[in-house]
Amino acid sequence: MDAGHGGVNQLGGVFVNGRPLPDIVRSKIVELAHAGIRPCDISRQLRVSHGCVSKILGRYYETGSIKPGVIGGSKPKVATPGVVKAITRYKEENPTMFAWEIRDKLLSDNVCTNDNVPSVSSINRHHHLHHHHNHYRHGDQDQSLSNGFWADMGGFALNDDKLFSSKTLTLVVVVVVVVVVVVVVVIVVAVVLISLLSSSLLLLLLLLLL
Structure with a gap:
């Protein structure tokens, strides 16, 4: 054939x-x-x-090419610092942007030409590396700031749940104290009234006897 x-x-x-x-x-x-x-x-x-x-x-x-493969073809293109900066800016402006959209924008913005534009897979690799780098860097910074803050506070670190529990406990204690005070006041008033009533009755009895 x-x-x-x-x-x-x-x-x-x-x-x-x-x-x-x-x-x-x-x-x-x-x-x-x-x-x-x-x-x-x-x-x-x-x-x-x-x-x-x-x-x-x-x-x-x-x-990034639709052309058929050629045996012994050229090596993969490496993104220059300027291209990397442009890719990073595109992703910051539009985090949902696809790699092929970034590639097309590099061409439309004249950042690259068809001869040096990076492949879609290269753009994806750059994005993943940049994302993980920022994740770890920001994570370290957040941890450092958190540690410094709580160190300034004397080491007392309360998260939202603990803070909520503390407020709830304080409220319960206040309510209990108020109830106890009210009960004591009622008892004292009752005792005084009973004493006054007893005194009045005794005085009335003495007057009747006289």
Whole structure:
């Protein structure tokens, strides 16, 4: 079977042995992937084998190119400090931005050209490293500030739950004290009234006897 012989795949798509898919089909695959279409659905829609779709998308995410692979191709592009700074700024301005959107923005803002723009996977790697670095750095700073604050407070560290429990306990104690005071006052008043009443009765009795 020679390299130029064509055929039809299981999905009904036409292909030519030994020849890569046309760029227009490759672009459509990437476009649909950007739109959130799953590779299996792209495969059925464009009548291209699932393996071929996965391979094209994998190469695009790795190199940023839709062109077919070349044996002994160039090394992966390394992002310059200026590009890294731009990527960081894009993510800070829009944390939900996808790597392929960042790549397109690098091109539209003329930060990069098609010859030196980093791949989608490189952008993803940079984002993950930057995210973890900031996480640990901010975590250390927060811990240091927290330790310093509680040290200034004499080492008394109360979290919200403990603070809430302390307030509740104080309120209960106050209520109990108030109730006890009221009861004591009532008892004292009752004793005084009884004493006065007893004295009045005794005086009345003496007057009657006289």
